[in-house]
Amino acid sequence: MPGTPETPQAARQVSDAPSPRRLLSTEKVYEGRIWDVVSDSFQLSETGESLTRDYIDHPGAVAVLPMNDAGEVLLIRQYRHPVGMDLWEIPAGLLDVEGEDFVAGAARELAEEADLAAGEWNVLVDFFNSPGSSSEAIRIYLARDLTDVPHQERHERTDEEAEIEFHWIALDDAVAAVLEGRLHNPSAVVGILAAAAAKADGFAGLRPADAPWPAHPSQR
Incomplete structure (x- = not known):
């Protein structure tokens, strides 16, 4: 007699797990x-x-997909020397301030790179950037209810960041840019596609901003 059949694939919960x-x-x-x-x-x-x-x-990083009331998302263009290209990205940065809360780090990057503050935050997606060669864990937030940072409080951008350009784009157009091979930055690609999927239920299924992040090295 055959053994107990395996759980049907559709019924399994697919979830990455620690493996000491x-x-x-x-x-x-x-x-x-x-x-x-x-x-x-x-x-x-x-x-x-x-x-x-x-x-x-790697200390890990956070990224932010800013979305305005019209449903457009903000992309920023920045030169990346290792690939020798100007890439359209989303605001992002290292978690290199010891003890800094993840959401606080994301808010800092949003202010420094996009001159924006957000009143509504959700976790959009978590991922490893290159798990075969790096411990870098990245969390992407969806930031809404946006306001401008006052001019006198804005961060002075230097080096490559001094060349940053802004572009608001409809989410559907951003998805098309990804699928047509016109966008390559991993946080932008992952964030845009995740936002498109989350839009199906009006973003109601997204996790709160303070959701646990057990995959980050500091939490293991």
Whole structure:
């Protein structure tokens, strides 16, 4: 007789989960200005061979998809030297202020990069930027009920940020830009597509701004 049939695929809850493995050694092989590179040796199982993986030890980041009352989203254009391109992105930044609340960090980046404040915040989506080579975890917020930061309180942008340009675009047009291969920044691509999906129920299904973020390294 066949065993108990597996749970039908449609009924399963698909969810990433922690998977502790035996760590044999860890070494910082490069100390950078913003992030480090570490080399870990570990075992997949108690009897398995030792494996070594080098990866970027990253503090994590937050990004913000600002949406106005007309349902348009704000994109900002910024030069990115590693790829040698001007990319249309959304406001984002590192979680490099020790002890800073995640939402506070997102609000700081929104003010510094877009000269905006928001009265309504929701978690839009969480993701790992490149889990095969980096520990970077990113949380994207949907920010609404927007107001301008007063001129005298605005952040002075320098270096690449000094060239930032703003563009408000209808969400459907932003989705088309993603699907047509015209946008490449991961936070912008993920945030735009997540917002398009969340729009189906009027964003009612989104998590609150203070929802737990167990995937962030500081929470594990």
